[in-house]
Amino acid sequence: MATPEPPAARQHLGHGVGLRVPHFEQALGPGLDVDLVEAISENFLPGGGRPMAVLQRVRATMPVVLHGVSLAIGSVAPLRHDYLDRLATLIERIEPAWVGDHLCWGAHGHHHSHDLLPLPYTEEAIEHVVQRIDAVQTRLRRALVLENVSSYVGYRHSTMPEWEFLREVVLRSGASILLDVNNVIVSAVNFGFEPQRYVDALPSDRIVQLHLANHADRGHFRFDSHEGPVPEAVWQLHAHVVRRHGPITTIVEWDNGLGSWTQLREQADRARANEAAALAHGSATP
């Protein structure tokens, strides 16, 4: 294995939102009044037309981070080198602050689920994922940023909690963490653990970005819906993350039932205010 790439530098780029199609008019017109945006990599792989025009317009005015959903870093299916080539081309064109995807699997054989399927938390899985991260980082010539996913089922084979698995993967691979605060809460409810315990176990210097979003209460479980404004429980855990790990670049995700641009931008503003309040009421203890 090659020497791991250094983790993405922990720059605080501010507070922004996930760029979605309903925002394209705003982006092409008055512009997006946030600090940065996160773009779903796959949405811009074809490389032309309205999506690319929007992304280039946005990139001219603010930092962009790329966030993929189809890398399938934990799949046993072979890595898609054609996909990595397309991603590398997009990276060259956009020059994102960093590039990320999810710590999960999603492809089987030649087929894609387009879902974020959970991995068993085992030594075998760590070794497999670290090997593939190394291959991807070598191809893209940069450290990856990996996000924890919401989970609904666990494996009896798992030998460690998710936070230990995530920590081991990033420490051994040189990757960094995109900590999705909402996903921690969803999984905490679905598996019965304390979300603070998850957050506290992570290495501060590896967390380069946060996600905030809403989830749905489906009675006996929580579902990662990305519908509606960020709920209070997520704001509270966000404050805990900031007190524990310090200020971190934050993106609000809102995919379904999207409100107006103003509503979304206000969520990014609240993330900024929540971070400032958390820092004022308790120093970071990395």
Next chain:
Amino acid sequence: MTTSLARLQALFWRAITHPSGIAAFLRDADDATREAFAEAFAGTPQFDARARMEVYADAYFWRLHDVLLDHFGLLAQLLGRDRFRNLATDYVLACPSTDPDIRRFGARLPGFVAGHPEAARVPGLETLAAIEWAMVRALDAEHAHAPASRARLAQVPLPQWPALQLRLVDSASLVDTTLPFLALWQQHDRDAIAAGPLPVPATQPRHTIVIWRERLSVMHRGCDDDDEAAALRQLGEGCSFEALCERHGAQPVVLWMQRWLDDALVCVAG
């Protein structure tokens, strides 16, 4: 090294892609598979492993269904919600996604529809799917050459015109259809799918729809006649202005060219 992981992922995949969900998967499975499932996935009394896996099985189907609905909205409106869902189910089973970009999932739908029983009920249905797919493709296709403008071509010296190499812009597609597509498109309403199927449209003589992107907008129109369609197909393969005139005559080509330039349909190769 990945034997256990590979076994788990294979089992997970078989379970969530079963046509009728996790309960049916377990009912149809052999004893060894049921035992492997019980050994693999953990649950709680309130939320057992079967129900937990059902979350993923539902998400697998509905995510793919919804992207088809997004891309083939008129086809869905024509069939109505239930028949479109059945078509989508058949397609998901027959043509699982092979591209990391979910927005490419519908690429094989026109060909699939051609062999589906729905195409026998609605003649020409596959051409409607082909037109809608061409629209999806046109939205973000990269133009290797910018569309030619009247101003640019006015600068080409007259002696160079015969050898001028012309092409359709990369986002352009041509689809032959016997459906009254332009009239159907007027009725297109994404919120009307629940209202049930539209009446089966009467077929028309075969004609050609051209789909392309002008600036950031996807455009379509019917070709004037078979000659214009043939000329556009000739441009699709790339040809000289002289070759175009030799086949169709200079006068119609000059008239077409004016419209093609206004439409931003053609570019100069090289």
